[in-house]
Amino acid sequence: MSDAAITSNVPRADVGSVPAPRAPFSLGKTILFILRALLIAFLIAFALFPVLWGISASFNPSGSMASQTLIPQGIDSTEKLFRNYTRLFNDPQIPFWRWVGNSLFVAGFSAISVVTISSLSAYAFSRFRFKYRRNLLLGIFLVQVFPNVLAIVSIYLMLLQIGKYIPALGLDTYGGLIMIYIGGGMAVNIWLMKGFFDTVPRDIDESAMVDGATPSQTYWLLIFPLVRPVLAVVGLLAFTGTLNDFLLARVLLTDRQNWTLMVGLYSFVEGKFSDDWGVFAAGALLTAIPAVILYLFLQRYIVSGLTAGAVKG
Amino acid sequence: MGDSGGSPTPSLNLAAAVQVVLVLLVDAFGGWLAFNIFQDGNLFFALAIVATLVLITAIVLIPSLWPLKWISPALALMILLSIYPLLYTVYIAFTNYSDGHRYTKTEAIELLGERRYLPEGGSSYASTLYQNADGAFALWLINDAGESFFATGDGAWTAVTGEAPADYNGFAPLEGGAVFRALSAVDGVTFGDEANGVQVQSRNEASGFAQQWVYDAATDAITDRATGTVYVSDPVLGEFIAANGNPAPFGYWVSVGFSNFSRIIESTLSQGPLVRVVLWTIGFAVFGTLSGFALGLLTALLLNGSHPSLRVLRTLLIIPYAVPGLVSVLVWRGMLNSNIGIIPEVLTSIFGASPPFSSDPGWAKIAILLVNVWFAAPYFMLIASGALQSVSSSVYEAAEVDGASAWTSFWQITLPLVLVALGPLLIASVIFNFNNFFLMEAMFGGGPPIAGTSAPPVGHTDNLISYTYRLAFSAGGTKDYGLASALGVVIFIIVGLLTLVQFRLTRSWEQVSESV
Numbered sequence: 001m002s003d004a005a006i007t008s009n010v011p012r013a014d015v016g017s018v019p020a021p022r023a024p025f026s027l028g029k030t031i032l033f034i035l036r037a038l039l040i041a042f043l044i045a046f047a048l049f050p051v052l053w054g055i056s057a058s059f060n061p062s063g064s065m066a067s068q069t070l071i072p073q074g075i076d077s078t079e080k081l082f083r084n085y086t087r088l089f090n091d092p093q094i095p096f097w098r099w100v101g102n103s104l105f106v107a108g109f110s111a112i113s114v115v116t117i118s119s120l121s122a123y124a125f126s127r128f129r130f131k132y133r134r135n136l137l138l139g140i141f142l143v144q145v146f147p148n149v150l151a152i153v154s155i156y157l158m159l160l161q162i163g164k165y166i167p168a169l170g171l172d173t174y175g176g177l178i179m180i181y182i183g184g185g186m187a188v189n190i191w192l193m194k195g196f197f198d199t200v201p202r203d204i205d206e207s208a209m210v211d212g213a214t215p216s217q218t219y220w221l222l223i224f225p226l227v228r229p230v231l232a233v234v235g236l237l238a239f240t241g242t243l244n245d246f247l248l249a250r251v252l253l254t255d256r257q258n259w260t261l262m263v264g265l266y267s268f269v270e271g272k273f274s275d276d277w278g279v280f281a282a283g284a285l286l287t288a289i290p291a292v293i294l295y296l297f298l299q300r301y302i303v304s305g306l307t308a309g310a311v312k313g
Numbered sequence: 314m315g316d317s318g319g320s321p322t323p324s325l326n327l328a329a330a331v332q333v334v335l336v337l338l339v340d341a342f343g344g345w346l347a348f349n350i351f352q353d354g355n356l357f358f359a360l361a362i363v364a365t366l367v368l369i370t371a372i373v374l375i376p377s378l379w380p381l382k383w384i385s386p387a388l389a390l391m392i393l394l395s396i397y398p399l400l401y402t403v404y405i406a407f408t409n410y411s412d413g414h415r416y417t418k419t420e421a422i423e424l425l426g427e428r429r430y431l432p433e434g435g436s437s438y439a440s441t442l443y444q445n446a447d448g449a450f451a452l453w454l455i456n457d458a459g460e461s462f463f464a465t466g467d468g469a470w471t472a473v474t475g476e477a478p479a480d481y482n483g484f485a486p487l488e489g490g491a492v493f494r495a496l497s498a499v500d501g502v503t504f505g506d507e508a509n510g511v512q513v514q515s516r517n518e519a520s521g522f523a524q525q526w527v528y529d530a531a532t533d534a535i536t537d538r539a540t541g542t543v544y545v546s547d548p549v550l551g552e553f554i555a556a557n558g559n560p561a562p563f564g565y566w567v568s569v570g571f572s573n574f575s576r577i578i579e580s581t582l583s584q585g586p587l588v589r590v591v592l593w594t595i596g597f598a599v600f601g602t603l604s605g606f607a608l609g610l611l612t613a614l615l616l617n618g619s620h621p622s623l624r625v626l627r628t629l630l631i632i633p634y635a636v637p638g639l640v641s642v643l644v645w646r647g648m649l650n651s652n653i654g655i656i657p658e659v660l661t662s663i664f665g666a667s668p669p670f671s672s673d674p675g676w677a678k679i680a681i682l683l684v685n686v687w688f689a690a691p692y693f694m695l696i697a698s699g700a701l702q703s704v705s706s707s708v709y710e711a712a713e714v715d716g717a718s719a720w721t722s723f724w725q726i727t728l729p730l731v732l733v734a735l736g737p738l739l740i741a742s743v744i745f746n747f748n749n750f751f752l753m754e755a756m757f758g759g760g761p762p763i764a765g766t767s768a769p770p771v772g773h774t775d776n777l778i779s780y781t782y783r784l785a786f787s788a789g790g791t792k793d794y795g796l797a798s799a800l801g802v803v804i805f806i807i808v809g810l811l812t813l814v815q816f817r818l819t820r821s822w823e824q825v826s827e828s829v
Contacts, residue, residue: 040615040626043608046687047630053655054644117386124383136384143395145812150748150778150804151398153785153797154405158398161358165349183394186387215383244637246751247778251786262639266755269643277647284640295635296628 054288058084058281084278088286095257096283099264103243106174106260110181111239115193115231118186122193123219127205137194144187148180149247155180156251172254180252181242189234196230197223233301240294261287332382336373340366354417357404361397365389399805405798407568412792414551414566421565422528422535429522430539431512436521438462438511441477442492442499443484450495451484452504452519453477454511464505492516526561535561566795573799586763586771587780593678594776598747601685602739608686609693610731614723616694617701627698634691642755645684672761674773681756681774685749689742693735700734701727740815744808753779777804 061080079086088096125137148155156171159180163170170176200223208218224231249260259267265287268280343366351359369389372381381388408414416424438454445451451465453473463471463481477486487495496516503510503522510522528535534545535553544553544561553561580587612630616623633641648655649670657667668676704727712722732739753759759772759779771780777800785797 036615039611043612043615044626044629047633047691050641050644050648050687051632051636053648054640057647117390121384121387124380128380128383130378130380133380136388140391143391146395146399146805146808147748148395148398149750150801150808151402152782153794153801154398154401155394156785157405157410157794158358158401161350161353161355162346164353165346180394183390186391187395190387244639246639246755247782251782262637265640265643269647277653280643280647284644288636288640291637292632292635295631299631 051288054281054284057277058285060084060278060281062278084282088279088282091279094264094279096264098257099259099261102174102258103261106178106181106249107239107242109174110178110185110242111235113178113182114185114189114238115235117182118189119193119224119227119231120219121186121190122197123223125190125194126197126200127202128215140187140190144191148184152247152251155248159252171252172258174258177249177252180248181245185238185242189238192234193231196227196234200226233298236294236298237301240291243291332373336370340370352419354419357401358397361393365392368392402798402801402805405794406573406802407570408566408795409551409569409572410566410794410798411796413563414795415563416565418546418551418565421563422526425526425535425561425563426524426528428525429510430525431514431520432523432538436523437514438519438521440511440513440517440519442487442495442513442516443481444487444491444495445483445485449484450499450502450504451481452511452513453481453486454519462505462509464509464511466499466502466504468506470505470509537561569795573796574802576796577799577803589763589773590771590775590777590780593774594747597678597681597685597749597776598743601682601689601746601749602742604682604686605689605742606693606697606735606739608690609695610697610728612690612694613697613701614727617698627694630694631691633688634695636688638688639751639755641688642684642752645680645687646756649680671757674761677757677761677774681752684756685746685752692742696735696738697731700731703734704730736818737815740811740818744811744815747776747808747811748778748804749776750778750782754782759783777807 059081061083088094125133159169159171159176163173163176167173168175169179204222204226205218208222209215213221243260244262245260246262246266249263250266253259253263256264256267261283265280265283268276268283343362347359347362347366350362369385372378372385436456438452438456440455441453443451443453449466451463454462454464456462461473461475461477463469463473473481479485493516496513499513501512503512504519505511511519512522513519523538525539526535526537532543532545534543536543542555542559544555544559546552547554548567550564551567552564555561577587579585581591616627616630647653649657651657651667651669651671654670657670660667668679670676670680708726709722712726717725753774753776757772757774759775760770761774762770762772771783775783781797781800781804784793784800786792
């Protein structure tokens with residue numbers, strides 16, 4: 001949801017400022033408390049059941065998700081316990097690590113390029129005053145309203161054309177996919193980062209300029225080191241966003257060896273009667289664990305980015 | 314020069330020289346690409362490239378535009394990879410770009426011209442079949458003029474002299490029965506290079522290929538030399554059509570005006586599948602957002618507080634949002650699978666029957682809304698609890714003093730405040746759900762199919778973007794890029810309108826305008 005146009009000024013979700021008042025005992029309050037606890041228990045079960053089931057299925061040697069106990073039955077050896085993982089890693093038909101590598105390469109390259117290129121623009125929009133600056137900024141705002149996946153058909157045809165003359169940027173190449181990710185990430189990130197640059201005091205630039213520094217020197221030697229942590233977080237968000245993309249990767253990459261992790265995981269269960277659920281669950285778990293850890297690590301930034309960021313003056 | 318000061322002095326410095334050289338290199342390369350693409354008949358892409366090149370060159374060469382240098386890489390990428398594809402989608406929507414019309418006229422003539430056939434009475438050769446120790450075949454050929462050639466199966470064509478030798482580069486001539494046994498192996502195999510392909514006709518004869526399809530610009534017709542049939546170009550249909558009405562193997566794409574849009578309107582008016590797709594798209598976008606918001610707000614209210622255990626529970630409830638969306642959808646797909654899924658199995662063991670989630674249109678939609686609420690609710694819980702924290706407790710105390718019940722203060726205080734704070738995010742979420750491809754595709758592949766639709770079948774849970782995908786990319790079906798793009802244009806219009814509503818509601822356009 002983070003790539004939709006987000007334009008509010010909700011404060012951060014800082015936890016815990018209202019002290020819970022201690023109420024005297026009453027029957028009504030107790031019933032309410034029990035109801036509340038039951039509802040919470042139900043919500044927790046609803047939220048975590050699929051997660052637990054995924055974990056369980058990944059260790060289920062029968063490869064099906066139908067066993068009715070959460071602890072898989074019939075495991076009497078480590079071979080059976082890790083059967084799905086063994087297949088995931090060793091089956092020559094399943095280039096799992098290659099998919100992981102593809103995903104990391106494509107997402108990493110895209111994220112670094114997006115952040116580098118769009119931070120330059122964001123800095124210019126934040127600091128320099130020039131003709132058509134306002135119109136350009138508003139134009140960029142409009143571009144991010146229409147994410148380029150909506151133009152998936154013409155993107156496909158465009159890569160078909162380019163590939164005729166620059167094979168490395170054609171269909172079914174990392175180059176082509178990365179190029180589309182970079183182009184699509186520009187507008188959103190320029191807006192996001194301009195907001196951050198606006199919060200950096202201008203005195204820093206001005207004193208440097210007085211001392212005779214050029215704009216490039218000011219940016220690279222003073223501002224860039226200052227905003228590097230913010231850029232890293234924006235980059236990580238762009239990275240996970242790209243990692244999770246499904247539509248572009250599925251349409252633009254055709255060769256099994258070239259797939260990203262998401263396209264590969266989908267292939268296990270794509271068919272109507274596919275029963276590679278065990279291998280899928282193993283792969284899904286290995287994908288989800290780093291994603292969840294990264295998310296919990298970045299949660300503070302994600303919340304403030306979701307709710308503020310985009311338009312903050 | 315800006316008020317931030319410090320325009321670089323226009324002296325001859327190395328950085329400036331490097332920039333000029335770089336931009337000229339980019340111009341040369343881009344110009345070459347644009348020229349080739351123009352020659353293929355794709356005027357608009359060529360124009361987009363040229364326009365970008367002109368812009369970049371102007372920015373680098375005109376000193377007063379120096380601040381734009383910082384923006385130029387992003388600008389170029391945006392023009393070519395975001396703005397051009399959007400405009401090109403609009404253009405394709407007005408063409409018949411589809412299977413059978415995949416190329417420009419120039420490309421179609423070129424591709425048909427690459428086809429070869431074995432003409433009767435074409436260039437023929439006396440041939441001797443050779444084989445080497447690896448089992449690869451080759452031919453020693455003598456044409457009518459007495460010239461000799463040696464042709465291998467991997468594309469080599471060498472002019473040679475003299476009689477056929479007993480050994481040539483490791484190849485030895487086959488004799489007797491071995492020749493006949495080899496004939497079936499070399500049947501249909503092309504020897505020699507692109508210009509001189511030959512195929513074996515009998516044990517001692519081979520024939521050269523000739524171009525099968527020849528275009529004549531004067532009559533604007535293409536001739537199949539294998540049959541002698543003349544196919545005249547029809548610029549309205551984008552086909553080459555013979556006198557008996559048969560078209561050539563493929564045609565080219567042409568502008569067809571509003572016909573894709575009238576197909577969409579007709580399908581809508583005749584209660585065709587598109588109506589269902591549009592209704593489901595809007596219904597899902599709205600109900601998916603509202604249900605996620607409702608459950609998220611409820612969760613946030615239940616867990617509002619600073620007790621450490623509540624914090625732990627909040628973190629646990631966020632996990633579904635942190636798991637990559639596609640992965641969770643696929644886990645749900647497995648759990649709901651009617652053959653092996655846990656949920657149908659448990660429901661059957663309790664109630665004796667289970668709803669057919671993947672084959673009944675209604676249950677499929679319910680399943681999708683359920684899965685959606687599963688990962689949408691944590692997102693709304695996250696931001697709603699932020700909004701709740703910001704509501705001052707004194708407001709509630711005042712309400713309590715005035716005798717308001719908890720119920721009243723929820724409807725009168727909490728909900729309005731949360732809605733004000735989350736309003737724009739709700740609309741952003743509607744727009745996101747409007748374009749939610751991965752849920753529709755990964756859950757049931759758009760299925761179950763709507764009766765009476767085929768190639769590609771339209772499903773009851775297809776939304777506009779997954780329907781677009783199915784029209785353009787589904788295996789097996791006819792790929793209709795023109796119609797898919799027309800649907801894309803419809804999506805642009807609806808997303809644009811929704812965004813406009815968002816701006817009106819939140820006045821965020823004013824905010825944007827002020828903040829820049």
